[in-house]
Amino acid sequence: MKEGPDIAQIGALIGDPARANMLAALTGGKALTATELAAVGGITLQTASAHLSKLEAGGLLLPRKQGRHRYFTLADETVARLIESMMGFAASRGHLRHQPGPKEPALRKARICYDHLAGDYGVRMLDSLVAKGAIDAVGDGLALTAQGEETFQCIGINVADLKASRRPLCRSCLDWSERRAHLAGSLGKALLSNFFDKGWARRTAGSRSVIFSPEGERQFLALFPVETPVAV
Amino acid sequence: MKEGPDIAQIGALIGDPARANMLAALTGGKALTATELAAVGGITLQTASAHLSKLEAGGLLLPRKQGRHRYFTLADETVARLIESMMGFAASRGHLRHQPGPKEPALRKARICYDHLAGDYGVRMLDSLVAKGAIDAVGDGLALTAQGEETFQCIGINVADLKASRRPLCRSCLDWSERRAHLAGSLGKALLSNFFDKGWARRTAGSRSVIFSPEGERQFLALFPVETPVAV
DNA sequence: TCCATACTTCGACCGTAGCCGAAGCATCTC
DNA sequence: GAGATGCTTCGGCTACGGTCGAAGTATGGA
Known part of the structure; x- marks a missing residue:
């Protein structure tokens, strides 16, 4: 047995x-x-x-x-993925915390998932990247396109460096709050670091939530526009 | 907190x-x-x-x-995926059963994962389908190609019927024994049912393992040849 | 050297959760 | 209706695992 x-x-x-x-x-x-x-x-x-x-x-x-x-x-990143996937499952079954608490909305808007951006903004970013043809989405899978490579180069991310590492470049990670995919992998990490470096956003002390500055938020939304939501 | x-x-x-x-x-x-x-x-x-x-x-x-x-x-299928992903994680951390037992090899060769084929044969099947261009693999994601649609029609699987259901057609599922992906989704289910119907294989009484008949095994291996392993 | 800080180990306490025997319902068969 | 089968409920036992106080070990700083 x-x-x-x-x-x-x-x-x-x-x-x-x-x-x-x-x-x-x-x-x-x-x-x-x-x-x-x-x-x-x-x-x-x-x-x-x-x-x-x-x-x-x-x-x-x-x-x-x-x-x-x-x-x-x-x-390991695999541990993070296991935890996130369990959170997604728990959320889908209604295993929520007793009191949602005041920090919950901030957490749903933008948070760190291991080393990349998750929450509403994380999902939005991936949607936008797919819509503009920077990332190719097939089923659950994600792949960087040639066009995307240029795009990220412009933002200031050296894709060649990322490719050198063994870690996968693009990976989809299921978002427990949005129940849709956001971008993980070394590219996801590089993007979030990039936002921190530019001063668009910062981490908070005792929480996973990510706080955008007013200016950073403006820039982020301009860089990742969404027309119609893309199904994932 | x-x-x-x-x-x-x-x-x-x-x-x-x-x-x-x-x-x-x-x-x-x-x-x-x-x-x-x-x-x-x-x-x-x-x-x-x-x-x-x-x-x-x-x-x-x-x-x-x-x-x-x-x-x-x-x-739900999501429960099955959670269990399988935990098994994969447990296997990667060496959380194995005390005694591997005699049934272990059969289980690694071919077994049922919710409703589709897993194990060595499951992984082999997906590899072969990708190699022959029936399924497109991007990152973790899988998608049926036009050519694949014909292929499955020939085997005796009505893809149009499957598309009608809400369930995703192709899905990759991480195999805990092989640590590579095999084919899940309604197409994965249809393929396994097809093997059962043809008498190529049967389920076992108290176990998840799938037993191929000698003839079924011959046919299966001929239908899904592998040249060089495809990285996933 | 002496003290403060960060952490681990030991020992004892306690509650919860798993376990089974026995009895109680429900459903099918004859 | 009587009996068999499948499952649930109840009650009580037990053990394991989480918990903390207190003492012990490491590291850093004054």
């Missing part, structure tokens, strides 16, 4: 509220210390330490020692 | 070994009774009943009453 890999183990790892909160926080892409993660999980440092050991042993987290701090990050 | 949908709930649902085994068994696509699922989970009927209630309440399972039986299926 027991067939295939053991999903119960990682299910159980994610299944604890404190651990789930930690993982969700780390999906923001920033490395966090044990103390910070304890606060996120709403538990004491000792308890957090035990949880972090388990997550590390399970291959979900990667610790990095730096002086007397221990910074934790998600082990 | 609490941001986004609650992944802990579904994590916990999947995190129990008995429930995980039930879900894995249901990924085989067949509807199973509470008694059968109790056997799968290695627990008594009462305990299984409680587990099944929870899974149903969580939106993972769909019960169907038939006489004095209650048949359970996965609620």
Whole structure:
């Protein structure tokens, strides 16, 4: 009867509220210390330490020692994708938080998903790129077009550098709030970094949400116009 | 701190070994009774009943009453994809079963993933279809080509019928044993049904594995030849 | 050297969730 | 109606896992 890999183990790892909160926080892409993660999980440092050991042993987290701090990050982009896909699934089944909270709208508008832009703005950006022919969409798959290569060069993104890395250039990532795809992969990362560098947007302290400056928002919306929504 | 949908709930649902085994068994696509699922989970009927209630309440399972039986299926194809993706993740992290068991090779060769073919043969089939130009692969995405439409018509699959349904025609599904993509979607389902109808293969009693007849195997391999593996 | 900070380990507590035996419904068969 | 089968509910047991206080180990700074 027991067939295939053991999903119960990682299910159980994610299944604890404190651990789930930690993982969700780390999906923001920033490395966090044990103390910070304890606060996120709403538990004491000792308890957090035990949880972090388990997550590390399970291959979900990667610790990095730096002086007397221990910074934790998600082990891998695949972990981030698993968490996001579970969030999407949870949202579709109505497994929402008890109180939506005031930060929810900001989170739905624009947030970090591991290292790229998600939320309404993330989906909008991908729609616009597909509409203008910079990215080719077939089914779930995304591919950069020759025209797109020029476009990104103009924005200030060196596509050749990105191609050199082993990581896929374009990847579609399902957005839990919009239930549509946004752009992940090294290109998605490069775009978000680009926005930060230009001062169009900034990350927030204790949250995954991304705040655009008024000017940055204007530029962003101008750069990624949407006529009619593109089905994905 | 609490941001986004609650992944802990579904994590916990999947995190129990008995429930995980039930879900894995249901990924085989067949509807199973509470008694059968109790056997799968290695627990008594009462305990299984409680587990099944929870899974149903969580939106993972769909019960169907038939006489004095209650048949359970996965609620949705999205559930199957979640389970498979967790299996892929678990396999990549080495979360394997204690003893691989004698059935393992058969499972890796060919098995059912919800309603389509997975395993070595599933991956091989997709590779071959892409190589011969029947299916277009861009990144993760798959799309039927005009040429492919003819091909499938010849095999005896009415593509027009499939297009009429709301379900996507082609979908890539990550194979946990091969770590490569195989073909899901209504076309994947139609192909597997086609093999069953032709008598090329049959399902096994208590397992997800698919057994090919000697003749069926010959035909399958002839229909889906592979020259050089296609990267996905 | 001494103290503060960051984190881990130990030990004990406790609650929840899984488990089963027994009894209770529901449905089919004869 | 009587009996068999499939499943649920109830009650009580048990164990595992999460929790924290307290003590212990590392690192950095004064």
